[in-house]
Amino acid sequence: xxxxxxxxxxxxxxxxxxxxxxxxxxxxxxxxxxxxxxxxxxxxxxxxxxxxxxxxxxxxxxxxxxxxxxxxxxxxxxxxxxxxxxxxxxxxxxxxxxxxxxxxxxxxxxxxxxxxxxxxxxxxxxxxxxxxxxxxxxxxxxxxxxxxxxxxxxxxxxxxxxxxxxxxxxxxxxxxxxxxxxxxxxxxx
Amino acid sequence: xxxxxxxxxxxxxxxxxxxxxxxxxxxxxxxxxxxxxxxxxxxxxxxxxxxxxxxxxxxxxxxxxxxxxxxxxxxxxxxxxxxxxxx
Numbered sequence: 001x002x003x004x005x006x007x008x009x010x011x012x013x014x015x016x017x018x019x020x021x022x023x024x025x026x027x028x029x030x031x032x033x034x035x036x037x038x039x040x041x042x043x044x045x046x047x048x049x050x051x052x053x054x055x056x057x058x059x060x061x062x063x064x065x066x067x068x069x070x071x072x073x074x075x076x077x078x079x080x081x082x083x084x085x086x087x088x089x090x091x092x093x094x095x096x097x098x099x100x101x102x103x104x105x106x107x108x109x110x111x112x113x114x115x116x117x118x119x120x121x122x123x124x125x126x127x128x129x130x131x132x133x134x135x136x137x138x139x140x141x142x143x144x145x146x147x148x149x150x151x152x153x154x155x156x157x158x159x160x161x162x163x164x165x166x167x168x169x170x171x172x173x174x175x176x177x178x179x180x181x182x183x184x185x186x187x188x189x
Numbered sequence: 190x191x192x193x194x195x196x197x198x199x200x201x202x203x204x205x206x207x208x209x210x211x212x213x214x215x216x217x218x219x220x221x222x223x224x225x226x227x228x229x230x231x232x233x234x235x236x237x238x239x240x241x242x243x244x245x246x247x248x249x250x251x252x253x254x255x256x257x258x259x260x261x262x263x264x265x266x267x268x269x270x271x272x273x274x275x276x
Binding site: 055076 | 255
């Protein structure tokens, strides 16, 4: 069971309506290394992973939904007052035709989210290494978005999210060591 | 909520976000370091602090949780506080 809490994990502020930035940010909403992919990847892998790391996958997977809500808030605030003309100028003309100013799980170039972005191999080491890679890719993506952004208030939230990827990667690296130790302990007949 | 949000609202919300961030960090840390007694104590201390702050927030601005994790006023006041993307 999950509980929703009516607050953001970290404050999200944006300076002004800026659909061009929203177009880049969508990458972290419905892209391959985005927050939706992260949440669904970890929460799905946890059923078949050894007990010692189920807690970590559950907790990081849950935090990813909080990040998804932060990204959604950023995109919403950057586009809610945008006119169709502004959406078009920002490269979101096709998005507008399909969704008006609603959010959609797609990447920066408009490709819809797909489960083929994520994997569950059932092999604990394979799964946890995928998770480390996912965090590093998400960290890099946040950096590329920050490099493209001219909104210092938005960047504050993006830098927070970038740092969370660093922490998640660190915790997954520790989990990899725990898994290796566990594997060493197993008695084979 | 009908009244405009005051600075006090944002200050209390940020205080909750700060304490809950400590809890988030400690949660993930303890997931891989379950034997760190000092971290467990810090976790329980901040869990208590978080509950106190949320009690205060909910009294002023309405429920943070549903499904019985928060009490409701009358009439049903889930919509009382603004949604997170509206502030």
